[in-house]
Amino acid sequence: MKIKVKVAGKAAILSVEGRMDAESCGEFEAACHKALAGGAVNIVADLKSLTYISSAGIGLFAKLARHLKDCQGEMVLASPHGLVRAVFELTRVITIFRVFDSADAALAGLSQ
């Protein structure tokens, strides 16, 4: 799994590529915490290139969403598709996120 981080104002865009499973989701968690420690309040998870997510990844997203909410921030999802979107929808974990078609749309949504 590859993670690219881009800072845009108070938000950090984390673009994830590849597979997020029990072994690799720790990298995503570390990247999120690093971005938050660097001053980001909100996180955009750009899932355009994410091809697989396991229960460990889903659990991590729920945990991070809670953490950000407690810190008066927000995590939003951009471009989840295919199996990844299906997993979020089937488990209903998608109900705790705002979902956007792209990272740019997510940034615009966060500033509103």
Added chain:
Amino acid sequence: MSLERDAVRLVLGVVPVFAFLWALALLDTYKLVTFRRILRAVAWGSAAACVCYLINSSAMRALGSWYARLGAPIVEEVSKAAYILWLARTAQVGFMVDAAICGVAAGAGFALVENVADLHLLGGTTLAVWTLRGFGTAMMHGGTTAIVGVSAANAVHSGRPDRVAAFAPGLLLAILIHSAWNTALLTPLEASITVLLGLPVVFTIVFIRSEKSLRKWMGDKLDKDMELLHMISTGRFLETNAGRYLCALRDSLPPRIVGDMLCLLQVSLQLSVRAKGALILREAGFSVDADPAIDAQFRELKFLEKSIGIAGRRALDPLLPLSSRDLWEMHRLSEGE
């Protein structure tokens, strides 16, 4: 003054066990047991204590003091265990964690009534002795019923046809501990200290192990369920071993039934994945609202089960073992608790 003293004694004797119960509920990260269920268990325990008090009083008069050592523990443990067994049988508890919490709660309710009855029996004791004795009694009752709960949860998931035999050792152990408590092998103070030090350690270990296995089970199964469900919804089910197995059944079962078997598999997987998703959300601290669409899915599930009949169910078992654990998840999901 006497009333005030009794009230203080009662609080000192019972409040710590409710604190222990609260601590156990905190360890329940998936929030398997609702506050309402805990209250119901406490109410059952209290009611059972009232009934046992009447039975024991009459029996003690007729049979003498040996009854307190041997008869009363059997009557009391069976009356508390009845509730836990009912919960396990109706799939309202599914894991060691929630079964143990309900057990401790039922035992705490029982001890509450027993301590009230004992207030006057132990009227002459000092406050310190009473506290240890009252707390010890409450822990003993909570602990023994929790043992029954853990063994009931194990029995339900053992898959053994003789589940009563799988559950019986737990009940027997509970009766033996209770009987030893009543026999006064140790002084009341020594017995109380043994129970107070021993049970929390044992239960913390049980809880941590149970949480670990629950987490592993949920993660592994959720991934498999999601994968199979995705293959069905993307039309690639026939590429899987499960799909090939279902195809092979077309030779021995009518096509309509095989079609309904696939539908049953899909609906069951959807319900199972939804239930596990709800547990993930609860663990993260989100509340999960009841979904009105779930009722319709359960109705469809029942229709499909009826449609494929016993032969179809048996043929589908290797693909979808509807264990009591799965049924329990679905039950919780339908309750929207």
